[in-house]
Each structure stands twice: as structure tokens, then as C-alpha cells.
Amino acid sequence: MNNVQLRKVGKVYAGGFEAVRQISIDIPDGAFCVLVGPSGCGKSTLLRMVAGLETITSGEVAIGDKVVNALDPSERDIAMVFQNYALYPHMSVYDNMAYGLRNRGTPKPEIETRVQEAARILEIGHLLDRKPRALSGGQRQRVAMGRAIVRKPRVFLFDEPLSNLDAKLRIQMRVEIKKLQRALGITSIYVTHDQLEAMTLADMLVVMNKGKVEQMGPPLALYEKPQTTFVAGFIGAPPMNLVEVPAGGMAGLTLAHPPQVGRFILGIRPEHFQLSSEDAGPSALVVELTLTAVEAVGSETFLYGAIGGAGREIIVRVPGKADIAIGTKLRAVADAHDLHFFHAETGDRLPD
Amino acid sequence: MEKRVTFDGKALPYLLLAPQLLVTIIFFYWPAVQAVWQSFLIQDAFGLSTEFVWFENYQTLFSRPEYFRSLVTTLIFSSVVAFLSLSLSLLLAVQADKQIKFASGYKTLLIWPYAVAPAIAGVLWLFMFQPSLGLVSQSIRALGFDWNPLLNGDHAMALVVMAATWKQISYNFLFFLAGLQSIPKSVIEASAIDGASPMRRFWTITFPLLSPTTFYLLVVNIVYVFFDTFGIIDATTGGGPSKATETLVYKVFHDGRLGGDLGGSAAQSVILMVMVIGLTAIQFRFVEKKVQY
Numbered sequence: 001m002n003n004v005q006l007r008k009v010g011k012v013y014a015g016g017f018e019a020v021r022q023i024s025i026d027i028p029d030g031a032f033c034v035l036v037g038p039s040g041c042g043k044s045t046l047l048r049m050v051a052g053l054e055t056i057t058s059g060e061v062a063i064g065d066k067v068v069n070a071l072d073p074s075e076r077d078i079a080m081v082f083q084n085y086a087l088y089p090h091m092s093v094y095d096n097m098a099y100g101l102r103n104r105g106t107p108k109p110e111i112e113t114r115v116q117e118a119a120r121i122l123e124i125g126h127l128l129d130r131k132p133r134a135l136s137g138g139q140r141q142r143v144a145m146g147r148a149i150v151r152k153p154r155v156f157l158f159d160e161p162l163s164n165l166d167a168k169l170r171i172q173m174r175v176e177i178k179k180l181q182r183a184l185g186i187t188s189i190y191v192t193h194d195q196l197e198a199m200t201l202a203d204m205l206v207v208m209n210k211g212k213v214e215q216m217g218p219p220l221a222l223y224e225k226p227q228t229t230f231v232a233g234f235i236g237a238p239p240m241n242l243v244e245v246p247a248g249g250m251a252g253l254t255l256a257h258p259p260q261v262g263r264f265i266l267g268i269r270p271e272h273f274q275l276s277s278e279d280a281g282p283s284a285l286v287v288e289l290t291l292t293a294v295e296a297v298g299s300e301t302f303l304y305g306a307i308g309g310a311g312r313e314i315i316v317r318v319p320g321k322a323d324i325a326i327g328t329k330l331r332a333v334a335d336a337h338d339l340h341f342f343h344a345e346t347g348d349r350l351p352d
Numbered sequence: 353m354e355k356r357v358t359f360d361g362k363a364l365p366y367l368l369l370a371p372q373l374l375v376t377i378i379f380f381y382w383p384a385v386q387a388v389w390q391s392f393l394i395q396d397a398f399g400l401s402t403e404f405v406w407f408e409n410y411q412t413l414f415s416r417p418e419y420f421r422s423l424v425t426t427l428i429f430s431s432v433v434a435f436l437s438l439s440l441s442l443l444l445a446v447q448a449d450k451q452i453k454f455a456s457g458y459k460t461l462l463i464w465p466y467a468v469a470p471a472i473a474g475v476l477w478l479f480m481f482q483p484s485l486g487l488v489s490q491s492i493r494a495l496g497f498d499w500n501p502l503l504n505g506d507h508a509m510a511l512v513v514m515a516a517t518w519k520q521i522s523y524n525f526l527f528f529l530a531g532l533q534s535i536p537k538s539v540i541e542a543s544a545i546d547g548a549s550p551m552r553r554f555w556t557i558t559f560p561l562l563s564p565t566t567f568y569l570l571v572v573n574i575v576y577v578f579f580d581t582f583g584i585i586d587a588t589t590g591g592g593p594s595k596a597t598e599t600l601v602y603k604v605f606h607d608g609r610l611g612g613d614l615g616g617s618a619a620q621s622v623i624l625m626v627m628v629i630g631l632t633a634i635q636f637r638f639v640e641k642k643v644q645y
């Protein structure tokens with residue numbers, strides 16, 4: 001069993017800065033866990049504590065039910081893919097991949113078969129004699145992956161492995177990483193700040209903020225039921241509209257069943273709006289908007305409108321193209337099950 | 353838009369370069385040409401007449417066993433100093449790199465020797481190791497070792513080696529530290545995850561990645577030992593005892609200045625000059641091609 005458990009893990013850096021606070025995560029054997037959050041929230045720190053590159057200030061990290069706090073990185077049987085790939089610049093691609101096996105005294109013929117196997121899977125067989133500097137970014141990325149998989153570790157750790165690639169290659173590699181992880185069935189922890197990458201890769205998504213876990217669970221559960229305004233704003237692109245509604249209601253915004261709490265925050269995703277006409281039947285939410293900007297991307301169009309003509313600006317997504325002039329008055333409606341209500345002060349989700 | 357400053361006329365660049373060119377010509381090229389010219393001349397004992405003799409000075413030089421003895425002395429001296437100063441400074445740099453917290457104070461201490469003039473460094477070491485009064489000599493004596501660099505050639509050699517090494521460590525240290533800090537941390541971390549022990553990590557990752565720095569320093573150190581150690585040797589042993597520490601550059605001075613053999617001394621300088629040109633050429637070729645990974 002190669003499950004990974006973090007038990008109340010904390011990290012205080014030498015300067016006294018608390019980068020990670022009391023994080024507990026239970027990653028089942030073979031799962032793909034993605035840590036996502038804004039820059040500086042402690043994702044890398046947490047990952048590096050699992051790797052053994054950073055000491056653990058408090059709590060425990062267990063791999064396969066064995067606490068590894070005191071073990072060196074080499075004894076934890078993990079492999080890591082770094083953001084800058086960290087290939088050994090003076091070694092050929094072959095030697096880069098063979099290095100870890102040689103250090104562990106693997107017999108030569110086995111090294112040969114394993115490296116060739118990994119090279120075949122990653123389609124880098126023709127590059128084995130090259131030095132890293134003679135490779136493109138995408139090829140380096142593959143070599144870094146190869147170096148991780150030849151060792152057949154218990155856990156894969158990825159720290160933003162795709163962020164140095166161009167957009168197209170990133171999507172391609174994302175798909176490949178997912179396939180590879182499925183095929184090998186190796187427990188993985190993947191750090192990114194790209195929410196789309198996080199949504200598509202994760203079996204288990206952990207949203208972090210300021211060293212703490214905001215919410216974790218299957219990606220769609222986080223999309224459908226964000227527990228805090230932070231998660232609501234972080235997952236999904238463009239982000240969920242969050243509108244603070246004062247106790248007496250808001251001009252241009254009509255709710256059929258507002259929560260009975262006075263002031264609250266209303267959340268609604270741009271893709272859950274529909275445009276409707278005056279004479280349509282009643283809706284759970286009706287917003288009167290004045291169009292301020294239009295963003296057309298071809299397959300869909302984002303309409304920016306001010307609530308009630310002068311209030312807060314929100315985004316409405318409509319499919320396909322929309323030919324509407326700026327300043328036009330619009331009426332957007334949404335269903336009850338697409339509405340989210342959060343506490344005005346704490347940002348926590350209100351009970352349904 | 354990029355704004356470009358342009359000057360009219362062709363004279364200005366040359367004018368701006370003139371001071372540097374002048375210094376180079378007066379202090380480097382002119383003496384070099386003079387040395388070459390002089391190496392073809394023989395002066396009589398009273399300096400009254402000179403005769404153009406082509407390569408006779410060189411022939412005499414190569415027929416003398418002292419010259420080869422001096423060459424061997426230089427080779428031993430330079431390889432020992434280069435080896436010691438490189439390995440010690442690498443060791444110190446690796447320690448400083450680990451403890452970057454204390455590094456600034458540590459660095460300052462290590463850089464001091466570089467600011468000391470060679471002759472002063474020589475005198476310093478001479479005092480410390482002076483057979484009867486020197487602090488270090490007394491301790492060595494106390495251990496039952498008969499230390500006497502004034503009479504024993506090997507001891508004298510050890511003394512100048514120590515002084516020259518000490519002086520060169522600062523320079524090497526700075527370059528090694530810069531070299532170490534330019535190695536990405538993640539590469540070292542990757543090798544730790546790949547199961548390499550700290551020792552193995554050093555020899556398989558750090559050391560190879562430092563090779564351009566090491567090679568550069570090797571050449572610089574050899575050139576340093578060949579030429580800049582004159583002050584140290586002159587102040588410490590004066591080439592003695594019985595020429596045990598007479599390096600090529602010291603011999604140039606000794607033969608020319610003290611021995612009055614200007615032609616022979618010039619010929620020696622020319623040979624040294626050729627050696628340095630050779631070393632520098634090797635350095636440029638290698639640094640640009642081979643040692644890079």
C-alpha cells in the first residue's frame with residue numbers, strides 16, 4: 001500500500017514565518033492528488049516536506065503507513081519532477097535516467113532495459129545520447145518524467161512541471177501525465193497554480209490558501225459546492241461572480257428565496273446565467289444589467305454588465321457569438337440549484 | 353525606440369582608448385620587445401660593448417643543468433601550490449556554500465590574504481617560521497621536529513609553498529563559491545532524491561559542474577605561481593638555500609640583476625613569456641570548447 005498521509009503537518013521557516021499550518025490530507029494508494037492555490041500559499045513547501053527536502057516542523061508524514069519524518073529523501077522511495085526539470089547538465093539523457101538506478105546498485109542489464117522502456121513510453125529513444133542543453137523545453141520535460149518513472153518509486157511528486165511550457169504543449173503533456181499515472185498506478189502529488197490543470201488532472205483536489213487547506217475533495221464536488229468564497233473564486237474560469245447583497249436587498253437583483261440572514265454574499269458562475277426577456281416566467285434569480293464590455297472568444301462570449309445600471313460588475317457567459325451593443329439593458333436569470341450563498345464576514349458557505 | 357548615442361569622426365574612440373593603450377604599450381609591449389631584442393645580445397663584463405649573437409644565449413641556457421634544475425623546481429612548486437590552493441579553497445568554498453548564513457563574515461576573513469602584497473606575505477611567513485624565533489617554528493620544534501628552512505632545502509620549499517598557497521586561496525575561494533552558487537539547488541536536490549550520498553553527489557554532480565571554474569583557476573594559479581611568487585620567494589628564502597627554491601622567474605632576476613648576465617636573463621624571460629602565451633591560449637581554447645558540458 002502506497003498511500004500518503006499528512007497528519008497535522010506544519011512548517012515554520014527559520015525566520016519564524018509559518019508557511020504551512022496543521023494540514024491533514026489522506027491520499028489513497030494510486031490516487032492523483034493536486035495541490036492548488038495562489039502563489040506563496042505553501043504548496044511547494046508541503047510537497048518538499050513529503051520529499052524530505054524540507055524539515056517537518058510539526059506533525060507527521062507517512063508513506064505506506066510508515067512515518068518518514070526522519071528519513072532522507074533517498075530513503076523515502078519517491079521521485080520528483082521539478083519546475084525547471086533539474087536535469088544533470090553534464091550527463092546524457094541516458095545517464096540522467098540511469099543515475100538514480102546506478103546509485104542504488106541496480107545491475108547494468110536491468111538499468112539498460114528500464115531506461116529503454118521509459119524512453120519508449122515517453123518517445124525519447126532517439127535522444128538518449130544528447131545532453132540536456134541540446135533539447136527543447138518539451139523534450140527536457142519528458143526526460144525529467146523519464147528520470148522519475150525509471151525508478152518505479154512509490155510516490156511521484158510534481159512541482160509545477162508544466163509551467164515552463166507553451167500553452168499548447170502544456171495541454172498535450174497534461175493529458176500524457178494523466179495517462180501515464182493511470183497506467184502506472186503510482187500515487188502522485190502534483191502542485192500547480194493553474195486551476196484548469198488542477199481540475200483536469202486531479203482525482204483529489206486540495207485548494208490551499210495561506211498555508212491552510214480551504215477545501216478538498218473530487219474536483220467536481222469543489223466546483224459544484226465550494227465551501228468558501230475563496231474556493232468559489234479560485235475554481236472555474238472566469239471565476240464565480242461573488243456579489244455582496246446588503247440586508248435590504250439590492251437594486252436590479254431579485255432573489256425568489258433569499259437566505260434569512262440579512263447581509264450575505266451571493267455566488268453565481270458566469271456559465272449558469274441565461275439571458276431572458278421581460279415576459280418569461282419567474283426565476284430564482286433575476287439580474288438587470290447594463291452591458292459594459294463584451295469578450296468574444298468564438299465558442300462562447302463573456303458579457304460584462306453592471307447590476308442595475310451602476311452597481312457591481314458581473315460576468316455572464318453566453319454560448320456562441322453575441323452581437324449586442326455596449327449600453328444595452330439585459331436581463332439574466334439563473335436556477336435555484338446554481339446559486340451559492342456565503343456568510344458576509346467569514347466567507348463560509350451558508351447551510352442550504 | 354532605442355536611443356543611440358553617436359559620435360562624429362573616428363578619432364574619439366581612439367582617444368578614449370589612448371590611456372589604456374599607452375599603459376599597455378609602455379609597460380607590457382615595450383619591455384617584451386626589449387627582452388626579445390636583448391636576448392639576442394651579449395654584453396661584455398663591464399657593459400661597454402654589446403654583440404649581436406643570435407641564439408647563443410638560448411644555447412648556453414639549455415646547456416646548463418642549473419636551468420633545468422630551476423625548471424624542475426618551478427614545476428614542483430607550481431603543481432604543489434596549484435593543487436593545494438585549489439583543493440583547500442574548494443573545501444572552504446563547499447563549507448561556506450553550506451552555511452550561507454555565516455558566509456559573509458567567513459568570506460571577508462578568507463579574502464583578506466588576497467589584499468596582502470606578496471612580499472609582505474613572504475615576510476609574514478618568514479617571521480612565523482623563522483627557525484629560532486618564529487612562532488610556528490617554535491611549536492614545530494616543540495613537537496620534536498628539526499625545522500630549519502634556512503638550511504634545509506625541503507623545509508624552505510615547504511615554507512614558500514605554504515606562503516604562496518595561503519595567498520592564492522582567497523582568489524580561488526571566491527571563484528569556487530560563485531561557481532557553487534551558480535549550480536541550481538534543484539539539481540543537487542534531484543541527486544539527493546536519486547539516492548546519491550553527499551560524497552557521491554559532490555563527485556558526480558558538483559565537481560563536474562564546477563569544471564569550467566576549476567580549469568580556469570588551474571591556469572590562473574599556474575601563471576600566478578610562475579610569475580607572481582617572485583615577491584614571496586625573494587622575501588622568504590631568496591631562492592635558497594643552495595637554490596632549492598629558485599624558480600624560473602626568480603632565476604631571471606637573480607641572473608640578470610645580481611649576476612649581470614642580461615642576455616641570458618632576457619632569454620629566460622622570453623621563454624617564460626612563451627610559456628604564458630601558451631597557457632593562455634590553452635585556456636581560451638578549452639574554456640570555450642572542452643570543459644563546457
Ligand SMILES: Nc1ncnc2c1ncn2[C@@H]1O[C@H](COP(=O)(O)OP(=O)(O)OP(=O)(O)O)[C@@H](O)[C@H]1O
Pocket residue numbers: 013014015017019037038039040041042043044045046193
Ligand atoms: N526557505 C524559506 N525561508 C523562509 N520562508 C520561505 C522559504 N521558502 C518559502 N518561504 C515562504 O513560505 C511561503 C510558501 O512558499 P512556497 O514556496 O511553499 O509557496 P508556493 O505555494 O509554492 O508558491 P508558488 O506558487 O509561487 O510556487 C512563501 O510565503 C515563502 O515566502
Ligand SMILES: [Mg+2]
Pocket residue numbers: 043044045
Ligand atoms: Mg512553488
